[in-house]
Amino acid sequence: MASFVRFTLDGKTCLAEEGAQLVAAAREAGVYIPTLCNYPGIPPKGACRICTVLVNGIPQTACTTKVVEDMNVATTTPELEAFRRSVVEILFAEGNHLCPSCERSGNCELQALAYRYRVTVSNFPYLFPKRDVEAWHPKLVKDHNRCIQCKRCIRGIHNAAGHAIFAFGKRGDKVVINIDPDTSKDIDDELAQRAMDICPVGAILRKGKGFDVPIGRRTYDRAPIGSEVRP
Amino acid sequence: MPAIAHTVKQVVAKYGGDATRLMDVLIDVQAELGCLSHVTAARIADVLGIPQVDVEQTASFYHFFAREPRGKFAVYLNDSVVAEFCGRAEVAAAFEDAAGCKFGAVSADGVVGLFHTACIGMSDQEPAALVNGQVFPKLTPEKARALVVGMRAGKTIEELKGDRFGDGQNAHPEVRALVHNHVRRRGVMVFDHYRPGEALAKVVKMSSGEVIAAVKAASVRGRGGAGFPTGMKWDFARRAAGDVKYVFCNADEGEPGTFKDRVILTERPQMVIEGMAIAAYAVGARRGVLYVRHEYLYLRAYLEHVLADLRAQGLLGTAIGGLAGFDFDVSLQFGGGAYVCGEESALIESAEGKRGEPRDRPPFPVEKGYLQKPTVVNNVETLCSAVQVLLKGPEWYNRLGTEKSKGTKVLCVSGDCDRPGIYEVEWGFSVNDILREAGARDVQAVQVGGPSGSCIGPDEFNRVLAYEDLATGGSFIVVGKHRDLLKDVVLNFARFFREESCGSCVPCRALTGMAQVVLERLVAGQGTAEDVERLRAWQKIMRNNRCGLGQTALNPIVTTIQNFRPLYDARLAAGDPRFVPSFDLAAAVQDYDAAVGKG
Ligand code: SF4
Numbered sequence A: 001m002a003s004f005v006r007f008t009l010d011g012k013t014c015l016a017e018e019g020a021q022l023v024a025a026a027r028e029a030g031v032y033i034p035t036l037c038n039y040p041g042i043p044p045k046g047a048c049r050i051c052t053v054l055v056n057g058i059p060q061t062a063c064t065t066k067v068v069e070d071m072n073v074a075t076t077t078p079e080l081e082a083f084r085r086s087v088v089e090i091l092f093a094e095g096n097h098l099c100p101s102c103e104r105s106g107n108c109e110l111q112a113l114a115y116r117y118r119v120t121v122s123n124f125p126y127l128f129p130k131r132d133v134e135a136w137h138p139k140l141v142k143d144h145n146r147c148i149q150c151k152r153c154i155r156g157i158h159n160a161a162g163h164a165i166f167a168f169g170k171r172g173d174k175v176v177i178n179i180d181p182d183t184s185k186d187i188d189d190e191l192a193q194r195a196m197d198i199c200p201v202g203a204i205l206r207k208g209k210g211f212d213v214p215i216g217r218r219t220y221d222r223a224p225i226g227s228e229v230r231p
Numbered sequence B: 001m002p003a004i005a006h007t008v009k010q011v012v013a014k015y016g017g018d019a020t021r022l023m024d025v026l027i028d029v030q031a032e033l034g035c036l037s038h039v040t041a042a043r044i045a046d047v048l049g050i051p052q053v054d055v056e057q058t059a060s061f062y063h064f065f066a067r068e069p070r071g072k073f074a075v076y077l078n079d080s081v082v083a084e085f086c087g088r089a090e091v092a093a094a095f096e097d098a099a100g101c102k103f104g105a106v107s108a109d110g111v112v113g114l115f116h117t118a119c120i121g122m123s124d125q126e127p128a129a130l131v132n133g134q135v136f137p138k139l140t141p142e143k144a145r146a147l148v149v150g151m152r153a154g155k156t157i158e159e160l161k162g163d164r165f166g167d168g169q170n171a172h173p174e175v176r177a178l179v180h181n182h183v184r185r186r187g188v189m190v191f192d193h194y195r196p197g198e199a200l201a202k203v204v205k206m207s208s209g210e211v212i213a214a215v216k217a218a219s220v221r222g223r224g225g226a227g228f229p230t231g232m233k234w235d236f237a238r239r240a241a242g243d244v245k246y247v248f249c250n251a252d253e254g255e256p257g258t259f260k261d262r263v264i265l266t267e268r269p270q271m272v273i274e275g276m277a278i279a280a281y282a283v284g285a286r287r288g289v290l291y292v293r294h295e296y297l298y299l300r301a302y303l304e305h306v307l308a309d310l311r312a313q314g315l316l317g318t319a320i321g322g323l324a325g326f327d328f329d330v331s332l333q334f335g336g337g338a339y340v341c342g343e344e345s346a347l348i349e350s351a352e353g354k355r356g357e358p359r360d361r362p363p364f365p366v367e368k369g370y371l372q373k374p375t376v377v378n379n380v381e382t383l384c385s386a387v388q389v390l391l392k393g394p395e396w397y398n399r400l401g402t403e404k405s406k407g408t409k410v411l412c413v414s415g416d417c418d419r420p421g422i423y424e425v426e427w428g429f430s431v432n433d434i435l436r437e438a439g440a441r442d443v444q445a446v447q448v449g450g451p452s453g454s455c456i457g458p459d460e461f462n463r464v465l466a467y468e469d470l471a472t473g474g475s476f477i478v479v480g481k482h483r484d485l486l487k488d489v490v491l492n493f494a495r496f497f498r499e500e501s502c503g504s505c506v507p508c509r510a511l512t513g514m515a516q517v518v519l520e521r522l523v524a525g526q527g528t529a530e531d532v533e534r535l536r537a538w539q540k541i542m543r544n545n546r547c548g549l550g551q552t553a554l555n556p557i558v559t560t561i562q563n564f565r566p567l568y569d570a571r572l573a574a575g576d577p578r579f580v581p582s583f584d585l586a587a588a589v590q591d592y593d594a595a596v597g598k599g
């Protein structure tokens, strides 16, 4: 018994279910809003800010915005596009992202967005932080160098009892994703795979499994990110 | 190990095994055991029935939660701008020398631990340190040495403090603090004559609608800095659906240079709590939380005592003011050391036992706040204003201040002046007026509203403090001509924001650190004009952060670039603003060329 509302998306009048997430509603309407920390089916947390759009002229993250009647949304002004490109560049300079040696290359959302914005080098100072690679877990490898702190794993992965497996530690530029030794103890291969899949980059890898698809034939090697969305 | 298990069990039981009281649990357990080790965290998780990572994520977020032993005496020496002005470096050196260890470490005998900390709300009496939660203001190298000697001689913290307590309620038996109030100018809102319960007696004869109407008529605006109309906030909360509602008082002042909440909570706690009760009456709340920053833990026993007193007087508890059904009580919540918790939704997260990460809005706290219930969050000073409005009427209130900013503002003046302290003035005072009263000469700049505000030079000292001109939460730092503005002030603030970002938003988390890197380069004389432009451009990116911290974190840099550009230009590499970074290729590959026999 959903009610529909009318809203304006880049000048076009569209219909969406009232309260729908703006990112999803735009996608339905054929407009791609880039996202990183958003993941379908898990509660949004406007962390990466890349989905910032103008809602009635005010910048707001589309992943945390619900569609309401008469909302006027602009998704692609030159300023917004410049901002999005900056977010991608900042992430490349903030962590240690070495695409050619990354298992996730071709399936990485960050890399795909860098292609989309044609980023060849970051205009932000590279910080080259010293970060760990954790391999103590029987099923998972956590490469902190690649982590973009999107919290998708924190929000989306829980064990059978419904307890969190991942959580943030520390704060600011020292934040790190921790794995709970106890709640993650008995996870099965399926959950490990889901953890790997939910990560937009190559920061969570599942142990003991080769890679089916060679680099060059992976998701974003074949078609640019967002190209599946068509009006 | 048995000690850990025992303490954890007891403390968790005290808070009813409620995981949303994790902050209280952590504070009390740390007080007993000295630190929150991973073993302790695991134990707490176990007893509360939550994952260990969830305990870790809260415990590791807050600055004052220590994960390793901090020594019998944990010295947290403030490293704010004003502390540095007042000779902190010499005091720090004396501490290190006497303790025999560096900052960030514990002495070999385990007696003294030395740690840095951001502004502790004592800018009127720096350099100051917190030692096991007690304040030691106006330190000198001699006093620092004597303290360490005393610690090694087995003195207790009370013996180290001595008995020369500060003025007013600082000498109250439940406070016994060496802190001074330094109230230099008493205004009519906060520091005038006040008798607890007078306003409530009037309120119980009014309807909740009338109370809100009065606050609206007086156009009271939030004193935290943003200036949101208080009556409107109350009205939203009153109309919000649900029968459980909360009133929060935000006493988490963390803006460097601010200390008004400290003084108000020392001298006028009853007024603040009465304000909370009035807000509760207006919105229909039965529970209130007074959230106080960790740095003011020394006021804990005293505030508990004040609450008990108010209960005894019938001003809290059931049937307040004799009105059946008017039930409201307040509990204390202390923070753990995080500036971002001054943001209302982060404060609520923290009170729920979580990391102090601001929430996405909407929904706003008035719709979904503490435990997802409608919640009003008001600043300490705002609540005092509400009390006076109810007492003296909106007309009286509206006669004070300027056209758009009514009432008074409590300013915290610090830095290079003769009379640092509290000045309660009507809105509309000019910067010059304040400087004169505070005895400031040869002023290079004033940081109005703390680092998240703006840094202005003498050509703007005729501007007035008001929402429509220079809005401020209260911090007013005077910078003398002899200071190195970029190095002593701006760089310190940049470091502050880097450390205080919650880390959630990409631009805030990364650019605060990157800005510090670029600024350091500029200060060292190795920056370029391009670097200056770059910092300015980053401000635009920061505007899209979630909360006020991230949106204003580059203000110290950007406002000084705007108002003190020559200071930047003078430091550019090669002293030439047109300097473009490059390098000498031939020189760089000289040894290679030599090795391969070229050139
Ligand atoms: S702006 Fe900064 S402090 Fe505020 S929520 Fe974002 S990361 Fe946290």
Ligand code: FES
Pocket: A034, A035, A036, A037, A038, A045, A046, A047, A048, A049, A050, A051, A052, A061, A062, A063, A064
């Ligand atoms: S996708 Fe919306 S903020 Fe990250």
